[in-house]
Amino acid sequence: MSMIDRIVGGLRPPAPGSTAGNGHLAADAGLIVDASEMTARRTTPWMAVQTARNITRPHALEVIAGAFERFQELHGDRSFRDDPAIVGGIAELDGRPVVVVGQQKGASTEENIQRNFGMPHPEGYRKAIRLYRVAEKFHLPLVTLVDTPGAYPGPEGEERGQAESIASAIRALTTLATPIVVVVLGEGGSGGALALGVGDIVLALENSIYSVISPEGAAAILFRSATEAERAAQAMRLAAPDLLELGVVDALIPEPAGGAHTDHDATTRAIKTALVAQLDRLARVPVADLLSTRYERFRAFGTILEPPNEAPAPRRPWWARGSVRDLFLRMRI
Amino acid sequence: MLFNKQLARNLNVCTKCGHHFKLGAKERVEILADPRSFRETDADLSSTDPLGFVDSKPYPERIAAAQAKTGRRDAVITGDAALAGIPVVLAVMDFEFMGGSMGGVVGEKVTRAAERALAERKPLVIVAASGGARMQEGTIALMQMAKTIGAIARLDAAGIPFVTVLTDPTTGGVLASFASLGDIVLAEPGALIGFSGARVTSETIGEKLPTGFQRAEFLLEHGFVDQVVPRDQLKERIGFFLNAFRVAGQDLRWSL
Numbered sequence: 001m002s003m004i005d006r007i008v009g010g011l012r013p014p015a016p017g018s019t020a021g022n023g024h025l026a027a028d029a030g031l032i033v034d035a036s037e038m039t040a041r042r043t044t045p046w047m048a049v050q051t052a053r054n055i056t057r058p059h060a061l062e063v064i065a066g067a068f069e070r071f072q073e074l075h076g077d078r079s080f081r082d083d084p085a086i087v088g089g090i091a092e093l094d095g096r097p098v099v100v101v102g103q104q105k106g107a108s109t110e111e112n113i114q115r116n117f118g119m120p121h122p123e124g125y126r127k128a129i130r131l132y133r134v135a136e137k138f139h140l141p142l143v144t145l146v147d148t149p150g151a152y153p154g155p156e157g158e159e160r161g162q163a164e165s166i167a168s169a170i171r172a173l174t175t176l177a178t179p180i181v182v183v184v185l186g187e188g189g190s191g192g193a194l195a196l197g198v199g200d201i202v203l204a205l206e207n208s209i210y211s212v213i214s215p216e217g218a219a220a221i222l223f224r225s226a227t228e229a230e231r232a233a234q235a236m237r238l239a240a241p242d243l244l245e246l247g248v249v250d251a252l253i254p255e256p257a258g259g260a261h262t263d264h265d266a267t268t269r270a271i272k273t274a275l276v277a278q279l280d281r282l283a284r285v286p287v288a289d290l291l292s293t294r295y296e297r298f299r300a301f302g303t304i305l306e307p308p309n310e311a312p313a314p315r316r317p318w319w320a321r322g323s324v325r326d327l328f329l330r331m332r333i
Numbered sequence: 334m335l336f337n338k339q340l341a342r343n344l345n346v347c348t349k350c351g352h353h354f355k356l357g358a359k360e361r362v363e364i365l366a367d368p369r370s371f372r373e374t375d376a377d378l379s380s381t382d383p384l385g386f387v388d389s390k391p392y393p394e395r396i397a398a399a400q401a402k403t404g405r406r407d408a409v410i411t412g413d414a415a416l417a418g419i420p421v422v423l424a425v426m427d428f429e430f431m432g433g434s435m436g437g438v439v440g441e442k443v444t445r446a447a448e449r450a451l452a453e454r455k456p457l458v459i460v461a462a463s464g465g466a467r468m469q470e471g472t473i474a475l476m477q478m479a480k481t482i483g484a485i486a487r488l489d490a491a492g493i494p495f496v497t498v499l500t501d502p503t504t505g506g507v508l509a510s511f512a513s514l515g516d517i518v519l520a521e522p523g524a525l526i527g528f529s530g531a532r533v534t535s536e537t538i539g540e541k542l543p544t545g546f547q548r549a550e551f552l553l554e555h556g557f558v559d560q561v562v563p564r565d566q567l568k569e570r571i572g573f574f575l576n577a578f579r580v581a582g583q584d585l586r587w588s589l
Binding site for chain 2: 171
């Protein structure tokens with residue numbers, strides 16, 4: 001991120017009076033880049049979880065319909081079936097063709113059953129990989145929309161290689177030679193979300209969450225009770241402002257007052273503005289630089305303590321060591 | 334009757350039924366690396382507490398307890414070694430240390446191991462044993478999946494062999510990242526290998542799972558593991574593959 005900033009200018013607008021205006025303002029486009037701006041609007045982590053999961057929030061297909069034009073959906077992984085929990089295809093964003101892939105939740109119980117509650121099977125991730133390759137082959141930017149409780153944990157998923165499909169999807173993204181912008185729409189559930197979540201710029205809606213395990217799952221393991229989910233959510237720092245502080249996301253897209261579910265049009269407009277600005281920025285970066293900055297962006301995660309790597313002092317000769325040296329000194333006096 | 338010494342002498346494999354008990358990371362380095370060839374690297378890296386995580390006790394206390402218990406700083410040992418005479422970079426995960434979970438340190442050490450393998454053009458061998466990503470490090474632990482895979486992808490592009498050995502248990506975020514991506518993926522007999530825990534899966538479908546579900550043989554049958562290899566043959570088998578890969582285009586690849 002910081003290296004991309006160095007190439008095309010940061011997300012922040014330049015200081016007043018500065019002449020280094022290299023499109024920063026366009027890039028900023030109403031995004032929240034500083035978590036301290038959020039302090040007044042922050043809700044409790046548990047409220048954030050509830051808002052992120054709100055069934056009436058705009059989901060992937062709706063965002064695609066609102067923010068993109070002329071979307072043509074592409075189906076199937078070419079080896080097993082078409083997974084309805086992942087949607088994707090070719091669309092135009094502000095007149096330019098892009099590939100868009102997203103996890104699809106339903107807006108009603110029936111729809112959710114059909115979409116498997118946005119929990120993809122391995123064939124869903126393999127469909128995503130296929131679409132990533134299309135983006136790379138035809139030099140189209142890739143936009144991914146993350147919104148899933150996690151990859152489907154059922155026995156069919158295990159039989160068809162859930163872990164391998166996620167690992168392969170992440171690998172495809174880390175080396176994909178085309179600009180990638182990720183938007184977390186609602187729930188970013190663990191590895192199943194990360195399979196769509198590796199990009200040059202990662203954005204998130206203001207009320208979204210992203211976590212290594214669901215708060216219920218964490219509570220079941222840590223407190224031996226799923227009812228402690230609220231406590232787990234508190235400890236996990238999964239709300240969007242926390243993610244901004246941790247650097248997991250680069251900027252937040254503000255939602256309408258009351259949340260994205262209160263005004264779908266305003267939300268999709270904000271997403272579109274953010275995407276257009278970010279893809280404009282990335283289009284100015286050579287692909288080789290994109291790949292190395294993407295590597296460095298994810299390489300940097302993890303705070304570790306490392307003792308300073310000092311060479312040990314050379315051993316003193318026998319006559320200069322502790323007791324012998326003292327003896328010499330005393331003799332001189 | 335099974336005696337401890339007898340078991341230890343047989344690499345923790347039951348002499349009667351062939352059941353593979355868990356083997357410590359240090360012992361595993363000993364059976365894979367040639368005698369006196371292992372040089373540990375990055376042994377001093379230890380974890381910080383990026384989230385300020387507290388469940389029943391604070392995360393730094395858990396780390397301190399695990400460090401006291403195992404005598405290691407975190408859940409993986411990495412280093413340079415010779416394996417059947419071939420110089421390799423070896424990483425062995427330690428299930429004893431917080432369930433082998435992957436946090437910042439495991440991610441960093443695996444990534445450094447892969448980067449060193451790339452720089453020195455040596456094959457990378459990883460023995461996985463892990464419950465998955467370390468919850469106490471939250472999304473930072475999750476991002477280690479992308480971090481390690483990024484380094485593995487560079488190895489892949491450079492044509493450097495990468496062999497993984499899945500041991501009991503290999504699950505979650507470790508299986509869904511580097512552990513699944515070996516050019517050759519081997520597993521130990523009977524090892525539990527799966528994406529989500531068996532308890533979660535059985536709760537999802539609301540019924541008990543068949544015996545043998547998520548075992549090494551199950552993965553072999555479904556095509557996600559190349560071979561199930563008994564512990565005493567592991568070294569020889571890895572050596573065979575590394576030798577084979579070395580011969581193919583060796584002049585071109587290994588002298589660059």
